Amino acid sequence: MMMETQDGVELCFPQLFNTSCRKLTSPLFEVLLIHILLSSICLLTVALNLLVIISVSHFRQLHTPTNILLLSLAVADFLVGLLLMPAESIRNTTCWFLGDIVCSLYNYLSAIMTVASVGNMVLISFERYVAICDPLHYTTRITVKRVKFCVYLCWLYSVSYSLFFVKDDLPQPGMYNSCYGECVFNIDNIVIDIDFVLSFIVPFTVIVALYLRVFAVAVSQARAMRSHITAVTLQHSVTPKAKKSELKAARNLGVLVVVFLICLSPYYCLLIVGDDWVSVSSSFVIYMLYLNSCLNPVIYAFLYPWFRKAVKYIVTLQILQPGSSEANIL
Template identity: 40%
Template sequence: MSNGGVTNTDNQTIQYCFPNNNLSCTKSVRPEAEYIIVYIFIAVTSVFTVFLNLLVIISISHFKQLHTPTNVLIFSLAVADLITGLILMPVQGMKLIEPCWYFGEIFCLLFPFILYVVLTASLGNMIIISVDRFIAVNDPLRYPIRVNINRAVVSIVVNWLFSFMYNFYLLYEFLLYPERNHTCIGECILSLKLENVIIDSIVCLVAPCCLIIPLYVKICIVANYQAKHFNSVTDKKAKSEKKATRTLGIVVLVYLLCWMPYYLTSLSLGHDENDSLIINVMDWIVCMNSGMNPLIYAMFYPWFRLSAKYTLTLKIFQPSSAYFNLFPEEK
């Protein structure tokens, strides 16, 4: 086995994940061009996601005008997206092309846990953002009283704690019995009981959809009513809230569209090699959503484009740059 492979009866070379280990898994060999293309795509997408979400985090942290409850929620979402681009996307991308697991048993346990904690926290952020937008549009006069930065921070902390505890419960047996995660060296398989998959589908897909969709339907009805009946004095504020709601509504919609294929495949497919590949692709689609959110902000939020310009041109290092006006149209 020292030569890294053996030859079967069909004169095909079977390679091993770890040639010097008798317990090593075998692996199929892909064309070199396929490896190069996939790794370039993974690297570009991951760097792109990290870069854009860093811009969001720096902008909201630095500029005083952006210290609002809604932007605190966006900040939390950007942190989750940053972790996704920095850790999850590279590893999940490698699982698409590499038949072997080279990161050891400990990370085999930690990676699915980190993946699900971050993705569940992102979903929780989406729900909180939807509630925030509902209050802002449905009860604009009392919004500053009902929603403030402290309450937004508390909701974020509760969201992350819930995500941690929920996924620990979901992956408890996976974390407790690591020997079930592989049958040979170089394999890392996440196996969940069917009842856990069903519970996860209800908690992370059915319940959020049943909450978010009615909220945004109500938001659209109220926003259209306000657009018709508000006078010119209050119309400016109403338009601002409507624009923010529309942008964040797109973020939520794109997120749900990325999640649905994952849960549909998880419930319908088995665990053979082809099905595992499809599920890995669905995981990758969910992770790629983390790079879409800043693009949506760039398309619909002038403040993000302006703050990104100040950041990239290093103007944020100027004295009093934290007080730059990011809403010149409101002067």
Template identity: 40%
Template sequence: MFERIIMEDNTREIQYCFPNNNLSCIREVKPEVEYIILYILNVSLSVFTVFLNLLVIISISHFKKLHTPTNLLILSLAVADLIVGLIVIPLMGIRFIESCWYFGEAFCLVFSFLVFTVVQASLGNLVFISVDRYIAVTDPLRYTVRVTNNKVIFCLIINWLSSTTYSVIIFCDALFYPETQDRCYGECTVTFKYEYAITDLIVTLVAPCSVIMSLYVKIFCVAKYQAKFVNSVTGASRSQRKAAKTLGIVVVVYFMCWIPYYIVILLEGYQSTESVEFNITCWIVYINSCMNPLIYALFYRWFRISAKHILTLKIFKPSSEYLNLFPEEN
């Protein structure tokens, strides 16, 4: 009897992701209450992220007054965040909660590739946003000539294509030589060569951070100079500086969410994906995808007005796309 109890306890403690597969990973068993709480949090974060970014996407797409170069960049960033909320957060949540990957080896690689591409595209969007704000603040008279919707659309296409190409290069071994990935069945991790890891660190953190920060230092120096020495500042100039400040906050929040992740990666290595620190920093990164719409809601009155019209279904009224979202201009 005593031996039977010991055997039952052992079967509870050790479970496998795929019991019928000899190469299966071990499944971590959690208390039922913990499962419920984690799934509620995961679903809530996913729905919240999708909902907020859909508001941004619908607002900019629907209302004609929001069809500006800067807002097109914001739209592209919202699309990347929407993908995170719609695909990345739910699947990574299941993987974290169940400690198993149930969606197959092939989809694991496709999923990892998608995550990588979205991250690169988001960084590219932030770089273009910084350049846009730099031109708007330092050369406001020629801004409308130098920065147009067509030029921004071209830059966004290049950004997404470059992100995809870079991801293919980084994932070359994993995509075309999957046998090089040493992992048990039910695990979804991708290991990189050391030189790829260093290259990725430079491309995805050091280089864009240096460019963005240097541009924003110049932006705020110019803005401070204008505020100090120009007595009659036009409404347009004030608007450009406010936009630069708001988008600067977006950039700072982005790097605040990503830097802890890269610190953990440097300390633990790209192959360590089970530590508490790694999982915490990953979820901080995912939370960043719902932060941008909240920043827009705090600082952009047009976003609050457009969101109100969307939620009350007033966008279905005739000519609603021509609504004036900037009543202070009248």
């Protein structure tokens, strides 16, 4: 049974009477509802992104530059659902019983996943830009090998860059905690300003600029097709069918990017305002950022026929059959 203070408030660690945090007190119904909701989103995030990872990795037809980028994004989303969502649920609904070292690792991983997701979105936008605006050089400039190399660089940058967020916390875990039983993510104001520019303003500007150009060319191509201008005249070597396919891919990935920016914006707005990290508003924007990891594969399911077909193969265990990796998914 929890030891109580003189004012009747329960402590997280009764044996540490003078240094323990007070236990959060919420109605049982509210706590159960939050846990059920967050657990459902967590399981859905893990399951759906695992399906994306298996689909792109297993089926040879899906080994394209675009899908390699989606695979990298799915890996980040999968780790968010597997590691970060459960930890965030614990951090905001009860006492932190996992220790200072795990708290520091959680803070570090959350920074890595955020930066990696932003980097993947920039790569996706650039890939679509080349596919739509410079299709003649797409096959030579955007190859699977080059895309994989860019993905590796993206993750290496994320791991290295995120060290600035926890440069003090990792060597001395728990140094910013005011009591035992909490997990605080304290970021230096200078680091916040730099990160706001490097991880939000610059990527946001690049993504918007690339997609404005993509959609300008897409509208031009759509008008040309409606006017019966031949593909040879417009793009020299791209058929109307190929153009239609690329335009659809640009639209689908555009939806992905827009949803991501909507989920990401409140997070960085809160950072720059400097709200308290343990406030309700802080928890809300972090949940919203993590919710994007669940929405991404849902978007795939609605917009990509190959994903629905691949899921059918996986669920019915047809992927265990010899030669299933060569199946016609597209």
